[in-house]
């Protein structure tokens with residue numbers, strides 16, 4: 001009888017966009033370990049390895065129960081030798097020596113601290129570490145030249161590394177709606193990113209803005225930004241203009257997934273209302289009347305809205321997998337602007353996310369189940 005003890009063997013489809021991944025993760029210990037390895041690979045410029053660990057973690061996030069034995073993983077895709085070794089260690093002894101060593105590693109800690117500065121990427125952080133700069137104090141003291149984003153990032157480091165809560169996201173939304181309504185009546189503001197997927201906290205707040213009449217959204221971003229600035233809501237902003245042209249772009253050089261909308265990376269000065277501040281609000285100087293919050297704004301023409309909405313809701317891995325599915329399984333090219341069908345040599349239109357999933361031959365997955 002001991003031998004016939006039931007142990008469920010899991011199986012799940014191989015692309016994250018074929019799976020329903022809610023926020024309720026039954027294998028957080030395992031996925032945290034794999035995510036840390038992914039993060040380390042990304043911070044070391046090894047993106048391929050990073051994706052492999054992200055895929056492995058995502059496959060486990062989709063399982064309906066905690067894994068207790070390696071033998072349950074027979075039908076789970078994306079688990080390479082390295083990931084399996086880590087899973088085995090965690091299942092057998094509660095932790096992976098490799099992951100624990102990484103957590104303690106000075107280089108990893110330094111990479112995290114330095115890339116935790118808004119405006120500092122992997123390359124800059126790596127260069128600084130090479131110069132012996134491992135902490136914020138050393139950075140402030142040794143004073144390499146910082147650009148405008150990095151100066152803002154360093155100045156607001158604590159705030160920007162404190163998770164943004166839903167109430168704060170709602171407060172930012174109210175400001176963005178007021179701004180949009182004032183500079184372009186009828187503009188529609190949609191909360192995207194992690195908050196649209198139901199997350200309780202985020203590292204920033206992301207918004208997609210459009211207008212139901214095609215073309216009316218043109219030139220909106222500069223107006224929006226100057227309204228926000230004039231009202232004292234901006235600590236920092238950098239705006240990129242729209243560079244996407246379907247005809248010029250063409251399928252031969254498909255729009256890289258993102259970045260071609262009018263887009264604004266900003267740091268908001270968000271007034272703190274009593275009772276809204278999260279843990280740590282106020283800091284050393286006692287309660288402060290405001291906190292800094294990272295806010296991303298994207299403007300899309302209504303004709304591309306569904307693609308933008310799908311492309312900016314995330315998770316990042318879910319997006320990556322959607323594009324991989326489109327390319328490898330459908331001979332299509334998906335971006336945040338459009339879907340091109342190479343077999344029919346034409347763009348496929350869509351005015352809702354549901355239509356895009358249908359074009360892709362995928363079952364519709366709502367935002368709350370895209371937490372791969």
Ligand code: DGT
Nearest residue numbers: 193194201202203204258259311312313314315316
């Ligand atoms: P968070 O903010 O850490 O709680 O999590 P998310 O899922 O909101 O991630 P975030 O804010 O980095 O990005 C929101 C989504 O937007 C993300 O799932 C992928 C998508 N996205 C669109 N364009 C870009 C881009 O240019 N860069 C990045 N990193 N993501 C983009």
Ligand code: MG
Nearest residue numbers: 193194204206
């Ligand atoms: Mg976000």
